[in-house]
Amino acid sequence: MRDVYVAAVGMIPFGKYPESGIKDLTESVMQNMMRHSPVAQSDVEAAWFSNAGWGCRSASTASAVRSRSARSGTRRSRS
Amino acid sequence: MNVENACAGGSSAFHGAWLGVAAGAYDVALAVGAEKTFVARDAGPEEKKKGFDSFIAGTDVEVTRALIAAMQAEAERKRAEMEERGELKKGEGGGARSPFMDIYATGARAHIEKYGSTQEQLAIIASKNHHHGSLNPDAQYRMTMSVEEVIADRLVSYPLTRAMCAPMGDGAAAAILVSGDALARFADVRPVKVRASVLASGGTPGESGRAARRAYEQAGVGAEDVDVAEVHDATAFGELALTEALGFCGEGEGGRYAESGATALGGAMPVNPSGGLECRGHPIGASGLAQIAEIVYQLRGDAGERQVDGARIGMTENGGGFIGTGEAAVAVHIFEGVGSAG
Numbered sequence: 001m002r003d004v005y006v007a008a009v010g011m012i013p014f015g016k017y018p019e020s021g022i023k024d025l026t027e028s029v030m031q032n033m034m035r036h037s038p039v040a041q042s043d044v045e046a047a048w049f050s051n052a053g054w055g056c057r058s059a060s061t062a063s064a065v066r067s068r069s070a071r072s073g074t075r076r077s078r079s
Numbered sequence: 080m081n082v083e084n085a086c087a088g089g090s091s092a093f094h095g096a097w098l099g100v101a102a103g104a105y106d107v108a109l110a111v112g113a114e115k116t117f118v119a120r121d122a123g124p125e126e127k128k129k130g131f132d133s134f135i136a137g138t139d140v141e142v143t144r145a146l147i148a149a150m151q152a153e154a155e156r157k158r159a160e161m162e163e164r165g166e167l168k169k170g171e172g173g174g175a176r177s178p179f180m181d182i183y184a185t186g187a188r189a190h191i192e193k194y195g196s197t198q199e200q201l202a203i204i205a206s207k208n209h210h211h212g213s214l215n216p217d218a219q220y221r222m223t224m225s226v227e228e229v230i231a232d233r234l235v236s237y238p239l240t241r242a243m244c245a246p247m248g249d250g251a252a253a254a255i256l257v258s259g260d261a262l263a264r265f266a267d268v269r270p271v272k273v274r275a276s277v278l279a280s281g282g283t284p285g286e287s288g289r290a291a292r293r294a295y296e297q298a299g300v301g302a303e304d305v306d307v308a309e310v311h312d313a314t315a316f317g318e319l320a321l322t323e324a325l326g327f328c329g330e331g332e333g334g335r336y337a338e339s340g341a342t343a344l345g346g347a348m349p350v351n352p353s354g355g356l357e358c359r360g361h362p363i364g365a366s367g368l369a370q371i372a373e374i375v376y377q378l379r380g381d382a383g384e385r386q387v388d389g390a391r392i393g394m395t396e397n398g399g400g401f402i403g404t405g406e407a408a409v410a411v412h413i414f415e416g417v418g419s420a421g
Contacts, residue, residue: 001101003259005270006414009372014219014250014360016117025113029251038265039255045105048080048095050088050112050364053133 008037022051082364085137086313087399088112089252089367090278090410096256097276106261113251114362130247133363134177137400137407143178146403150181154236157188161237172234179313180244182401184236187316191238196319196334198238202229204315205243205357207343212354214344214385217369219248219360243315245361252368254375271375274298274392275413281406287396288324294394294411295326302326305348305413306390307377309370311398312355318342321396322350325411344385352377352385367397367410378416391416 010033017025026049034041084091089112096108118126135143161167190196206226212218224232224242232240262268275297279290295301302325310325312318319333327348328336336342342350353359353373356366374393376382393414400407 002103004097004100004273004276005257005259005262005268005417006254006273006371006375007107007257007262007265007268007270008255009253009368009375011217011252011365011369011372012250013217014248014362014365014369017115017249018117018119020115020249022113022115025115025249025251026111029111029113029253033253033255037255038268039107039257043107043265044109044255045107046080046096046099047109047111048082048092050082050084050092050110050368051114052083052085052088052363053136054114054116054130054363 007039008033010034010036084408085400086311086361086363087367087397087406087408087410088364089369090371090395090397090412091367091399091408093254093256093368093371093412094276094278094410096254097273100256100258101276103258106258108256109253110256110368111251111253112365112368114364115249116247116362117249118247131177134179139402139407147178147181150185151178154181154184157237158234167234172237176235179401180239181236183314183316184239186320187238187314190316190319190331190334194331194334198230199226200334200338201238201243201315201319202226202240204312204318204337204342205229207337208312208315208318208351208355208357209242211344211352211385212358214383215352215354215359216383218354218358219246219250220354220358239314239316243357245313245356248360248362250360250362250365250369252365252372254368254371269379270417271378272415272417273412274300274415275411277411279409279411281402281409284403284405285324286406287321287398287409287411288326290409290411291325291396294413298413300392300413304392305394306392307349307352307374307387308394308396309351309353309355309373310396312351312357313361313398315357317398318350318355322348325394325396344387349387352382352387367395370395370397371412371414374414378414
């Protein structure tokens with residue numbers, strides 16, 4: 001086995017994004033990571049994408065909350 | 080490649096990418112995870128049910144429903160006893176929840192019974208993770224909670240209160256892996272070496288311990304060499320059990336170990352400096368990669384207010400699904416900060 005190194009990592013702040021779908025979140029995290037990455041996205045030869053099937057309902061959830069949501073993203077309390 | 084491996088999906092994707100690069104098939108590979116688990120209160124009960132059904136899919140589906148029904152009945156018996164003794168208000172606790180919370184609560188009650196651990200020790204873990212989360216700008220929960228506040232929070236399934244459980248939430252995390260042969264192609268790399276990548280199939284209790292031992296062997300290090308760890312604290316009891324399974328303390332000692340302050344920032348073995356699943360958050364398919372991102376930040380010295388001083392060896396443990404009360408999948412990674420290539 002060859003030596004392997006992590007050259008870049010990234011994440012978006014975890015929280016509540018009722019206005020965004022899975023693809024939006026994926027685009028955001030790629031943008032965050034590539035801003036500081038020494039490796040260009042065009043250098044990537046293969047990709048593994050993880051999802052457990054929850055986001056399939058994102059559109060219906062988004063439409064249910066769109067009318068009342070003033071804020072997408074992180075909530076700061078457990079209330 | 081699409082990866083679905085329940086809560087261990089993110090680190091399973093990372094393991095797949097590692098395997099491809101280590102084997103020589105690729106020089107540069109990407110692992111990325113994204114999930115949305117937040118269901119708005121007004122979205123209707125059927126939305127929440129669909130989500131919880133995703134949890135069931137991460138188990139042995141042929142036996143799970145009966146097993147969970149038995150665990151929920153046991154939790155209800157415990158709740159009713161406490162109500163009878165006046166320790167709970169009438170009807171307190173026992174609301175709708177993820178079936179996984181009953182699995183963790185069953186484990187926690189057994190640990191209390193066998194080793195004399197306490198609900199307060201679980202609250203110490205949750206309070207510590209809230210403090211860590213308050214220092215992490217990427218965490219879902221950034222408010223602190225005292226031990227007393229954690230205990231006084233809504234009961235989910237005894238002994239677990241809401242503040243001891245990971246929240247519902249959305250998120251995404253990612254990593255790029257590069258072979259040692261190709262590193263020189265890129266300028267300004269601050270590489271972190273993957274010293275071990277282990278993905279184990281479980282089904283029997285103790286799988287995370289076995290996976291950790293394989294990872295230590297692969298990396299050529301021991302538990303005593305680890306400077307910082309991110310572990311799968313879907314509940315505070317998960318963290319308690321994992322500090323034992325990874326060998327940071329002895330079997331049965333996890334509660335007292337947390338109470339000693341060892342696992343807090345500034346302690347001998349800081350665990351979940353990000354806030355863990357409890358406070359950084361747990362969007363299922365993204366969580367394992369967020370753990371890895373945190374360890375990379377720590378080993379590069381980029382973790383800001385929550386930096387573990389001088390961290391050189393970091394570790395992640397990410398569990399996925401259940402078969403019985405044992406994890407269905409376990410991924411363990413060990414990393415080393417190397418400063419520059421080589």
